[in-house]
Amino acid sequence: MNNREKKVQRQSKLQEIIKSNPFITDEELADKFKISVQTIRLDRLELGIPELRERIKNVAEDKFSKVKAIVGREFVGELIDITIGKNAISILDTDDSLVFEKTKVVKGQHIYAMAETLALAIVDAKAALTGVANIKYKRPVYAGERLVAKGEIVRTRGNKFFVWVFIYVNQQEVFRGKFILVSIDECKEE
Amino acid sequence: MNNREKKVQRQSKLQEIIKSNPFITDEELADKFKISVQTIRLDRLELGIPELRERIKNVAEDKFSKVKAIVGREFVGELIDITIGKNAISILDTDDSLVFEKTKVVKGQHIYAMAETLALAIVDAKAALTGVANIKYKRPVYAGERLVAKGEIVRTRGNKFFVWVFIYVNQQEVFRGKFILVSIDECKEE
Numbered sequence: 541m542n543n544r545e546k547k548v549q550r551q552s553k554l555q556e557i558i559k560s561n562p563f564i565t566d567e568e569l570a571d572k573f574k575i576s577v578q579t580i581r582l583d584r585l586e587l588g589i590p591e592l593r594e595r596i597k598n599v600a601e602d603k604f605s606k607v608k609a610i611v612g613r614e615f616v617g618e619l620i621d622i623t624i625g626k627n628a629i630s631i632l633d634t635d636d637s638l639v640f641e642k643t644k645v646v647k648g649q650h651i652y653a654m655a656e657t658l659a660l661a662i663v664d665a666k667a668a669l670t671g672v673a674n675i676k677y678k679r680p681v682y683a684g685e686r687l688v689a690k691g692e693i694v695r696t697r698g699n700k701f702f703v704w705v706f707i708y709v710n711q712q713e714v715f716r717g718k719f720i721l722v723s724i725d726e727c728k729e730e
Numbered sequence: 731m732n733n734r735e736k737k738v739q740r741q742s743k744l745q746e747i748i749k750s751n752p753f754i755t756d757e758e759l760a761d762k763f764k765i766s767v768q769t770i771r772l773d774r775l776e777l778g779i780p781e782l783r784e785r786i787k788n789v790a791e792d793k794f795s796k797v798k799a800i801v802g803r804e805f806v807g808e809l810i811d812i813t814i815g816k817n818a819i820s821i822l823d824t825d826d827s828l829v830f831e832k833t834k835v836v837k838g839q840h841i842y843a844m845a846e847t848l849a850l851a852i853v854d855a856k857a858a859l860t861g862v863a864n865i866k867y868k869r870p871v872y873a874g875e876r877l878v879a880k881g882e883i884v885r886t887r888g889n890k891f892f893v894w895v896f897i898y899v900n901q902q903e904v905f906r907g908k909f910i911l912v913s914i915d916e917c918k919e920e
Contacts (some may be wrong), residue, residue, distance in 0.1 A: 576758055589810055602879070609832065610830065610832065611831050614830060614831065614837075616839075618862050621867060640800065640804060640806065640857075641801050642799065642800065642801065642856070642857040643858075643859060643914050645859055645914075647804075647843075647846075648842075648846050648859075648860040648863070649806075649839055649842055649846055649847075650872050651841035652838075652839055652842050652843075652846075652863075653837075653839035653842075656837075656838050656839055656842075657839075666832070667832040667833045668833075669835055669870055670838040671866070671867055672865075672866050672867070673863070673865045674863075674864045674865075674896075675843075675864075676861070676862050677859065677861055677862070677866075678760070680859055686736070687805045694914065695838075697798065718881075724832075724835075
């Protein structure tokens, strides 16, 4: 097999892999094929496959079309999977803009916002509010770490939705939150 | 007593009142003196007393000099009273930039951030993290409402601080949160 043939074969395989796992990084691909990251980038360019960040965004926008209770630009993170009324997954790449200066630890408010907006996204209601949240930070999160949030509706009672959200860094749990959301149509002021 | 004398007397009284209550509004002052808001403004101008927003900021900056665990620009709201290691009060004037588009209700994440940063400010430690938060939103908050947050350390155990934060609009409770903060010097990753 000459170089030309090798390349065609590799690119066809590359296309297949990215299709089945759109969140694979160029580094992981380079590792898989035992070639340089630079070559992977050139392959992607030739094949017209956008870079990881762009692929994530495309999936997120597509997924978001199903969401009812929150608009896209208010969502904290990128929505990568969702079954309305059931569960959802989002990711958030943390950076220096999200940390407390003193501790260099990502502010609780950002992790909270990621979890709260994920919970809202799952709810099958035109609008909803947070009523209660019980949350636990298991370990500090540092800038550069990628947060993966998994949310699930565990119970629905009348206009109340009980949603659990777990957030992980490299499969390690860093946060868990139990939210009770109230759909707004029936929500009355006290 | 001629007009000139009346004015001097009023301005002296005005100065006294604002000194003892720097957060009184021009409207409240006008009411008290039974004169127009415009006259109050002119009086303040002549006396060199800054407007309410400016006065709040001045007090907040002064109060902040005592805070250890968080830097001023990271604080959500204005700190208007604090006894380090004990309790503190902050205010936040909400506006349209803080609400969810769908519900026009102030996002939980902002109220949460106000409460979390107030809790951090009270703690007598160089740096601290949120470990646990149990929070309850009692009624929706709408843009334009002024939030007044009161925080108090209810218990300290080793490097853990148990802080309660209550947030009010016109004396009505809209939020309550119990936080457990961990001072960072002794905080270990799990």
